[in-house]
Amino acid sequence: xxxxxxxxxxxxxxxxxxxxxxxxxxxxxxxxxxxxxxxxxxxxxxxxxxxxxxxxxxxxxxxxxxxxxxxxxxxxxxxxxxxxxxxxxxxxxxxxxxxxxxxxxxxxxxxxxxxxxxxxxxxxxxxxxxxxxxxxxxxxxxxxxxxxxxxxxxxxxxxxxxxxxxxxxxxxxxxxxxxxxxxxxxxxxxxxxxxxxxxxxxxxxxxxxxxxxxxxxxxxxxxxxxxxxxxxxxxxxxxxxxxxxxxxxxxxxxxxxxxxxxxxxxxxxxxxxxxxxxxxxxxxxxxxxxxxxxxxxxxxxxxxxxxxxxxxxxxxxxxxxxxxxxxxxxxxxxxxxxxxxxxxxxxxxxxxxxxxxxxxxxxxxxxxxxxxxxxxxxxxxxxxxxxxxxxxxxxxxxxxxxxxxxxxxxxxxxxxxxxxxxx
Amino acid sequence: xxxxxxxxxxxxxxxxxxxxxxxxxxxxxxxxxxxxxxxxxxxxxxxxxxxxxxxxxxxxxxxxxxxxxxxxxxxxxxxxxxxxxxxxxxxxxxxxxxxxxxxxxxxxxxxxxxxxxxxxxxxxxxxxxxxxxxxxxxxxxxxxxxxxxxxxxxxxxxxxxxxxxxxxxxxxxxxxxxxxxxxxxxxxxxxxxxxxxxxxxxxxx
Numbered sequence: 009x010x011x012x013x014x015x016x017x018x019x020x021x022x023x024x025x026x027x028x029x030x031x032x033x034x035x036x037x038x039x040x041x042x043x044x045x046x047x048x049x050x051x052x053x054x055x056x057x058x059x060x061x062x063x064x065x066x067x068x069x070x071x072x073x074x075x076x077x078x079x080x081x082x083x084x085x086x087x088x089x090x091x092x093x094x095x096x097x098x099x100x101x102x103x104x105x106x107x108x109x110x111x112x113x114x115x116x117x118x119x120x121x122x123x124x125x126x127x128x129x130x131x132x133x134x135x136x137x138x139x140x141x142x143x144x145x146x147x148x149x150x151x152x153x154x155x156x157x158x159x160x161x162x163x164x165x166x167x168x169x170x171x172x173x174x175x176x177x178x179x180x181x182x183x184x185x186x187x188x189x190x191x192x193x194x195x196x197x198x199x200x201x202x203x204x205x206x207x208x209x210x211x212x213x214x215x216x217x218x219x220x221x222x223x224x225x226x227x228x229x230x231x232x233x234x235x236x237x238x239x240x241x242x243x244x245x246x247x248x249x250x251x252x253x254x255x256x257x258x259x260x261x262x263x264x265x266x267x268x269x270x271x272x273x274x275x276x277x278x279x280x281x282x283x284x285x286x287x288x289x290x291x292x293x294x295x296x297x298x299x300x301x302x303x304x305x306x307x308x309x310x311x312x313x314x315x316x317x318x319x320x321x322x323x324x325x326x327x328x329x330x331x332x333x334x335x336x337x338x339x340x341x342x343x344x345x346x347x348x349x350x351x352x353x354x355x356x357x358x359x360x361x362x363x364x365x366x367x368x369x370x371x372x373x374x375x376x377x378x379x380x381x382x383x384x385x386x387x388x389x390x391x392x393x394x395x396x397x398x399x400x401x402x403x404x405x406x407x408x409x410x411x412x413x414x415x416x417x418x419x420x421x422x423x424x425x426x427x428x429x430x431x
Numbered sequence: 432x433x434x435x436x437x438x439x440x441x442x443x444x445x446x447x448x449x450x451x452x453x454x455x456x457x458x459x460x461x462x463x464x465x466x467x468x469x470x471x472x473x474x475x476x477x478x479x480x481x482x483x484x485x486x487x488x489x490x491x492x493x494x495x496x497x498x499x500x501x502x503x504x505x506x507x508x509x510x511x512x513x514x515x516x517x518x519x520x521x522x523x524x525x526x527x528x529x530x531x532x533x534x535x536x537x538x539x540x541x542x543x544x545x546x547x548x549x550x551x552x553x554x555x556x557x558x559x560x561x562x563x564x565x566x567x568x569x570x571x572x573x574x575x576x577x578x579x580x581x582x583x584x585x586x587x588x589x590x591x592x593x594x595x596x597x598x599x600x601x602x603x604x605x606x607x608x609x610x611x612x613x614x615x616x617x618x619x620x621x622x623x624x625x626x627x628x629x630x631x632x633x634x635x636x
Contacts, residue, residue, distance in 0.1 A: 073572060073573075073575060073576075073581075074572060074573070075572070075573035075581060075582070075583075075584050075613075076573075076611050076613055078503055078507060078582055078583035078610055079610060079611070081507065081510050081511075081514075081610075082510070082531050128611075129511070129516065129608065129609075129610055129611065130514070130516065131514075131516050150514075151514070151515050151516060153608075198605055199605060199615070199619070200605045200608070200612050200615045201612040201613075201615040201616035201619065202612070202616070222615070222616065222619055223616050223619050224616055226619065226620075276569075
């Protein structure tokens with residue numbers, strides 16, 4: 009290299025330009041040596057082994073400047089929630105059922121009609137009462153680390169944060185009951201990422217808990233990447249599903265009692281996938297592919313092994329690219345038309361790792377009880393404007409009420425909508 | 432609420448809006464869209480500079496510079512600290528009486544300040560190592576290629592090196608929360624040496 013060119017390349021502005029241009033052509037290591045010949049940058053292999061934990065490879069993506077969308081932590085006034093933009097099939101109606109609960113997510117219902125809702129970053133658990141056609145709410149718990157999981161059984165409310173577990177005994181009769189802490193019994197790992205819990209009681213009265221993979225893509229440690237079940241007191245842990253990336257929604261088939269769950273596909277592999285999944289567990293401890301094999305059998309680009317999809321249970325349905333298919337429940341009510349019975353409603357919070365927004369809706373999935381012939385159709389839309397590529401709402405969970413109507417939580421607006429049907 | 436009588440407040444607001452528009456026009460940014468009032472923010476933020484510095488003076492050791500920081504990032508972080516969700520005892524006290532509006536105004540005030548200028552590294556080996564790591568980890572995807580940040584994703588360029596390193600280690604060790612867990616994920620199992628190289632590189636842009 010000529011001394012003039014060498015000096016020119018060391019000038020900061022030129023350095024930036026040259027680095028940018030060379031990085032674009034993939035000749036980064038070469039650029040490093042040209043600019044600072046005295047330094048020894050780590051080898052490509054070394055960098056990859058360090059950084060594949062995050063698995064961020066945006067050069068594969070058309071638009072690399074993607075970042076998660078920010079949530080809202082302050083109250084959204086009802087007048088600022090454009091819920092009249094929500095669209096549902098003919099015969100259905102939507103109402104703004106409850107509001108003023110920033111970050112509201114997963115829902116559970118008590119035997120006497122109380123609704124509890126978990127949150128993530130804002131650290132609260134809300135309690136909602138429906139009294140005389142009006143909803144009131146209070147903050148039941150706060151300053152927890154992502155208390156996303158709520159479930160109810162035998163008069164008791166269970167709240168699960170990332171690192172702590174609480175049981176509120178007989179809370180509907182005794183609203184000020186002090187919770188019993190069950191943290192030690194459940195022995196949950198401390199990692200935060202993808203470990204906000206979804207929890208639900210199965211037909212076996214056991215508490216099912218997701219323990220996600222604490223990365224976008226990695227070989228998770230053995231206690232991660234699974235759905236477990238426990239006796240309600242935290243004893244008798246069994247692994248129900250393995251090879252799970254991050255499940256934030258599951259339910260039990262009304263006829264077979266089998267566990268069905270949603271799972272979020274990895275990021276930074278491609279704009280169009282791998283898609284999120286809807287899975288069915290037909291055998292205890294089944295393996296669902298993470299991190300080697302995604303969606304309908306797509307090998308991972310970063311964590312490689314021979315025959316990556318061998319022994320992997322493939323999904324019942326693909327739920328869309330980066331769509332964030334989260335809360336899901338089977339419909340068993342009498343209010344909606346008969347063909348909805350035993351179908352599944354799935355809330356899709358919506359994409360961030362994709363240039364064109366995808367999801368931001370509730371879809372209806374119909375499949376046979378053994379998981380064949382799945383069809384995914386839109387049910388509740390209008391939270392996102394595809395032309396403008398903008399969204400205003402993010403549905404996270406669905407919950408059927410005894411009258412057969414459906415609650416849908418919207419984390420972005422701190423609101424819950426109710427969908428009903430008139431014959 | 433600080434004691435402004437209505438007439439005086441209207442005057443202040445009018446002047447502040449004019450100022451905000453002028454600044455936004457000059458900078459050619461989208462700041463004109465914000466409703467927050469940076470002049471009131473300046474008054475509310477007066478005590479902050481003792482630790483966080485000012486465009487003329489760097490912050491104290493271990494403290495982040497706020498000048499030119501992303502507005503949405505500042506609002507959300509102040510909210511987390513005020514609510515005790517992000518545990519920073521000295522900040523919880525300071526923010527205790529801040530209304531949501533105060534947070535908005537303080538944030539817009541800092542976001543309009545001129546950010547710290549880059550200094551040359553003096554440690555080319557460490558700088559190059561940090562650069563390679565930052566590329567491999569694609570920090571520039573969310574924080575943008577020049578590390579100026581966007582929305583809730585903070586500006587990292589020319590931030591204090593000690594602050595950056597401590598923050599990344601805290602994310603890795605689940606001692607720090609953001610508005611989501613992306614940073615916990617990105618830094619999962621990343622060794623101290625790599626974090627220090629990243630901090631050095633980002634602090635010398």
